[in-house]
Amino acid sequence: MTTIRPLPHIEKTKPYVPGGKLHGAAGPVIMLASNENPFGPSPKAITAMRDEAERVHIYPDPDYGALRKAIADAKGIADISRLAVSAGSDEIIHLLTQAYAGPGDEILFTEHAFSMYNVSALGHGATPVVVPETDFTAGANALLGGVTERTRILFLANPNNPTGTMMSVEDLKRLQDSLPPYVILALDGAYAEYVSEAYEAELRDLVDRRSNTVMIRTFSKIYGLAALRLGWGYFPADIAETFQRIRPPFNINAFAVAAGAAAIADTDFIAASREHNAKWRAIYIERLNAMGLPTPASSANFVIPDFGSEVRAKGAHAFLKERNVLVRAIGGYGLPTRLRITIGTADDNERVLELLAEFTATR
Ligand SMILES: Cc1ncc(COP(=O)(O)O)c(C=O)c1O
Numbered sequence: 001m002t003t004i005r006p007l008p009h010i011e012k013t014k015p016y017v018p019g020g021k022l023h024g025a026a027g028p029v030i031m032l033a034s035n036e037n038p039f040g041p042s043p044k045a046i047t048a049m050r051d052e053a054e055r056v057h058i059y060p061d062p063d064y065g066a067l068r069k070a071i072a073d074a075k076g077i078a079d080i081s082r083l084a085v086s087a088g089s090d091e092i093i094h095l096l097t098q099a100y101a102g103p104g105d106e107i108l109f110t111e112h113a114f115s116m117y118n119v120s121a122l123g124h125g126a127t128p129v130v131v132p133e134t135d136f137t138a139g140a141n142a143l144l145g146g147v148t149e150r151t152r153i154l155f156l157a158n159p160n161n162p163t164g165t166m167m168s169v170e171d172l173k174r175l176q177d178s179l180p181p182y183v184i185l186a187l188d189g190a191y192a193e194y195v196s197e198a199y200e201a202e203l204r205d206l207v208d209r210r211s212n213t214v215m216i217r218t219f220s221k222i223y224g225l226a227a228l229r230l231g232w233g234y235f236p237a238d239i240a241e242t243f244q245r246i247r248p249p250f251n252i253n254a255f256a257v258a259a260g261a262a263a264i265a266d267t268d269f270i271a272a273s274r275e276h277n278a279k280w281r282a283i284y285i286e287r288l289n290a291m292g293l294p295t296p297a298s299s300a301n302f303v304i305p306d307f308g309s310e311v312r313a314k315g316a317h318a319f320l321k322e323r324n325v326l327v328r329a330i331g332g333y334g335l336p337t338r339l340r341i342t343i344g345t346a347d348d349n350e351r352v353l354e355l356l357a358e359f360t361a362t363r
Contacts, residue, residue: 006099009103009125015333017094025324030351032342033328035161035191037224037273037300039345042266045225045259067252070261071232075204082240085260087251089190089231092243093120093155096214099153099242100184101126108146108154108276110138112163112333114188117155126152129176136163136296136304140175147183154179157188158196162330162340164193164298169202176210184239185213191300193222193270194277204234211236219256221301222273223263228256264345277301280343287353293362299357302328302342305356310336312363319359325352 005011018032020056064085072080086092097120101107105128107121113130121128130156131146133139138156147154167175172187179185186209192200203356207213215234220226230252235243252260284303288295293305307313310331317329319341325348328340341352 007125009122010280011053013119013122016116018174019328020326022245022321022324022326027324030325030344030348032302032344032352033326034226034350035221035300035342037222037228037301038343038348039224039269039273039276041224041259042260042263042269043224044269045190048258049255050261052254054183056254058254059250060252062249064252064360067257067261068232070264071250074264074267075234076201077234079237082235082237083253084233084235084243084247086231086233086247087256087260088229089188089216089219089233090116091229091251092216092231092233093117093186095187095243095246096184096186096216096239097121097124097126097152099246104150105149105152105176106150106316108143108151108183109156110143110160111124112136112160112335113138114157114161115333128156133163133165135165137165138167140167140171140178147180151180153184153185153186155186155188157190158189159299161190161300162302162304162328162333162335163296164191164300164302164304165296166299169199169206170256172206173209176206176213179212183211185210186216187213188216190216190218190221191299192217194274194301195299196274207234207236211238214239219260219263222270222277223260224273225263228253228259230256230260276346277343280346280349284341284343284349284353288356291357295358302336302340304330304335304337308337313337313339315363316356316359319363320352321340322353323355325355327352 022029026035068080103125105126107126108129109117110133118128131142207215217231286294288305295305
């Protein structure tokens with residue numbers, strides 16, 4: 001064992017806890033722990049990857065111009081120089097933190113925020129500052145109350161993971177208007193496609209509205225490309241320029257480039273995924289509430305029923321796991337009595353709801 005020590009702030013960092021896998025399970029497995037698209041990738045993305053296989057001896061385009069153009073076309077972004085791609089949106093979170101916050105600086109987010117914000121703050125020696133939510137929802141006043149002269153980045157996923165709740169665009173504007181200009185407002189739209197195209201456009205317009213707002217997006221959710229590790233960001237010009245300076249060269253592989261461009265243009269696939277999700281999200285919420293598992297409204301592709309106690313939530317998690325269904329325990333997010341269930345295919349959802357009805361009938 002080496003006696004060489006990492007930097008003190010790295011020693012304090014704990015790794016991100018992923019959704020997990022069902023190793024060695026016999027029979028079909030239902031994975032509903034990581035908010036992936038249950039229909040897989042768009043068939044057009046699969047074809048694009050097959051075509052790409054012949055060319056992988058050549059480095060990808062270092063500027064990723066074709067992919068960035070495809071994103072800009074799909075999302076109505078006029079200036080592609082302000083758009084950057086990344087190895088998963090996690091990489092944008094890390095690179096923004098690396099560029100703008102270090103020891104002595106603060107990174108602000110809310111109590112049930114996506115955990116990578118905390119991991120990234122600690123990993124760069126910055127201090128995480130956590131403000132409370134009301135009814136599982138971030139609020140402009142609470143966030144503004146957490147701002148100090150040391151705040152450098154405010155991360156806000158809207159809709160949020162794992163709560164599924166969101167702030168209104170009006171409140172986001174109020175937050176934007178009152179935030180000091182030295183704080184970057186990083187709006188993470190990982191689940192924005194599940195809300196509506198109109199909301200996606202509003203998020204984009206928020207970036208254009210102020211010089212301190214950025215938007216973080218992912219291909220891992222509705223586009224069904226989680227394993228390719230592809231994300232993108234839309235920034236003010238100076239932040240885009242900084243981002244390009246520290247982005248590792250060739251950070252995106254050629255399969256991700258090809259699949260991403262095809263997936264973002266497949267509007268039928270995206271619309272069908274959004275519709276299926278909205279339909280089943282409503283069914284889940286109604287049936288879970290009827291079972292005595294209070295489940296708040298969600299704007300994303302998951303729901304968080306309350307089992308009333310940590311012991312019962314753990315029991316339900318184990319009960320499902322023994323039957324080859326993996327959902328997410330969210331005790332680490334300060335929600336120990338709840339589980340997070342990703343909306344699956346119709347068959348997956350029926351199975352989960354039947355199993356939970358069986359569980360709640362006896363336990
Ligand atoms: C809110 C939010 N942001 C970012 C990510 C990271 O996504 P990826 O790195 O796969 O693009 C996730 C993944 O769960 C998420 O929920």
